[in-house]
Amino acid sequence: MENSKNQIIANRKRLFSHPDWNSYKFQLQNRIKAKDLENFFLLNPEEKEGIENSIRLNVGTTPYYLSLSDPFDLNCPIRKTIVPRKEEAIFSPEESIDPLHEERLSPVKGLTRMYKDRVLLFSNHECSVYCRHCMRGRKVSYSSEKPTVENLNECLTYIEGNSDITDVVISGGDPLNLTDGKVDYILGKLEMIPHVKICRIGTRNPVTLPMRITSNLCKIIENHNNDSLSIFCNTQFNHKKECTKEAKEAVLKLIKAGVSVGNQCVILKGINDNGETMLALHQKLLEMRVRAYYMYDPELIPGSRHFRTPFAKGFEILSYMRGKIGGMGIPQFVTDLPGGGGKVTMTPDWYLGFHRQTRYHLFQSAMAGTYHISPEPVGSPYDSTYKEVDPKLWEKVYSHVSKV
Numbered sequence: 001m002e003n004s005k006n007q008i009i010a011n012r013k014r015l016f017s018h019p020d021w022n023s024y025k026f027q028l029q030n031r032i033k034a035k036d037l038e039n040f041f042l043l044n045p046e047e048k049e050g051i052e053n054s055i056r057l058n059v060g061t062t063p064y065y066l067s068l069s070d071p072f073d074l075n076c077p078i079r080k081t082i083v084p085r086k087e088e089a090i091f092s093p094e095e096s097i098d099p100l101h102e103e104r105l106s107p108v109k110g111l112t113r114m115y116k117d118r119v120l121l122f123s124n125h126e127c128s129v130y131c132r133h134c135m136r137g138r139k140v141s142y143s144s145e146k147p148t149v150e151n152l153n154e155c156l157t158y159i160e161g162n163s164d165i166t167d168v169v170i171s172g173g174d175p176l177n178l179t180d181g182k183v184d185y186i187l188g189k190l191e192m193i194p195h196v197k198i199c200r201i202g203t204r205n206p207v208t209l210p211m212r213i214t215s216n217l218c219k220i221i222e223n224h225n226n227d228s229l230s231i232f233c234n235t236q237f238n239h240k241k242e243c244t245k246e247a248k249e250a251v252l253k254l255i256k257a258g259v260s261v262g263n264q265c266v267i268l269k270g271i272n273d274n275g276e277t278m279l280a281l282h283q284k285l286l287e288m289r290v291r292a293y294y295m296y297d298p299e300l301i302p303g304s305r306h307f308r309t310p311f312a313k314g315f316e317i318l319s320y321m322r323g324k325i326g327g328m329g330i331p332q333f334v335t336d337l338p339g340g341g342g343k344v345t346m347t348p349d350w351y352l353g354f355h356r357q358t359r360y361h362l363f364q365s366a367m368a369g370t371y372h373i374s375p376e377p378v379g380s381p382y383d384s385t386y387k388e389v390d391p392k393l394w395e396k397v398y399s400h401v402s403k404v
């Protein structure tokens with residue numbers, strides 16, 4: 001029988017007041033799985049169908065992340081991240097389980113090498129929350145793909161044997177779901193490889209399980225964050241509802257361990273695909289001392305059409321944000337090219353081109369929409385390399401552009 005509203009409220013209250021709430025082990029041991037979602041949400045038919053047919057990605061959330069969601073509002077951004085919808089079972093022709101060719105670009109199991117100097121190390125496949133938009137569903141939901149200790153050591157040996165690798169991104173799954181001992185082991189190994197200078201930990205735990213950022217974990221990270229190795233952390237906050245007091249504490253602990261924390265959000269339809277929501281998120285992030293890094297166009301993974309937005313949305317969001325927040329709060333809008341072409345950054349066209357006769361560049365202010373010119377330096381040999389400004393536009397705006 002379906003839970004009543006009162007029953008759902010009571011279930012939540014009981015769980016959220018547990019004495020061990022602040023223990024990350026309690027949070028992981030009491031994760032809410034697919035079959036339990038009905039005890040914490042008043043589900044609609046689309047969600048029930050989504051839960052029933054969720055084959056591409058595990059379902060699970062920590063009680064903490066659940067506590068940020070609304071049990072009755074279908075439009076709650078956190079709920080949309082936790083509860084599958086029926087559209088998730090529809091695989092569209094443009095989608096692929098590995099759109100970025102991470103497997104084809106893998107010299108050894110558990111490692112992807114798309115760039116000469118950087119590699120992506122998949123340390124584990126566990127996550128605290130299984131985000132419905134996850135692009136690593138092919139890994140995190142298949143135990144056969146789970147890396148073994150031997151795989152991990154082969155990856156580390158490969159990195160050691162390739163001296164042009166200077167930067168290692170540890171991802172998964174979520175690397176901070178490994179035990180402290182394993183995190184210590186991996187960072188220790190990387191620290192000992194002389195050509196590896198940078199390590200970036202990709203983790204959503206500050207968002208979904210901030211209690212995991214314990215003093216002990218931070219001490220381990222701090223120990224390896226030294227002259228030999230610089231450790232960064234990139235996380236993924238997608239909505240200001242995720243920017244809680246607990247999340248801020250977790251971020252501050254990482255910062256105290258000398259780790260610079262950046263955010264890689266994903267534009268998700270119906271969750272954050274407008275300028276106001278993204279601006280509010282990035283304002284909160286700066287208050288938490290998290291710098292904006294990337295704003296991703298969602299990957300073409302199976303069952304994700306309902307999350308994807310037109311490219312124009314990204315431009316609209318950036319245009320809206322420009323002038324309303326400092327540059328540290330404005331992410332780079334990027335798409336990871338399908339087929340393994342790497343990332344490209346995209347910006348709205350504020351540069352309108354070069355006028356060869358006057359040798360002026362023409363710009364439009366992102367903030368005010370006004371036109372402005374700036375001269376190319378005298379003697380510059382680059383005139384022929386610039387795109388030419390539209391002559392009609394130049395004629396129209398030149399007499400009233402803002403000049404120095």
Ligand code: SF4
Pocket residue numbers: 126127128129130131133134135136137140172173174204
């Ligand atoms: S935490 Fe990251 S890897 Fe895990 S499900 Fe969420 S997006 Fe995917």
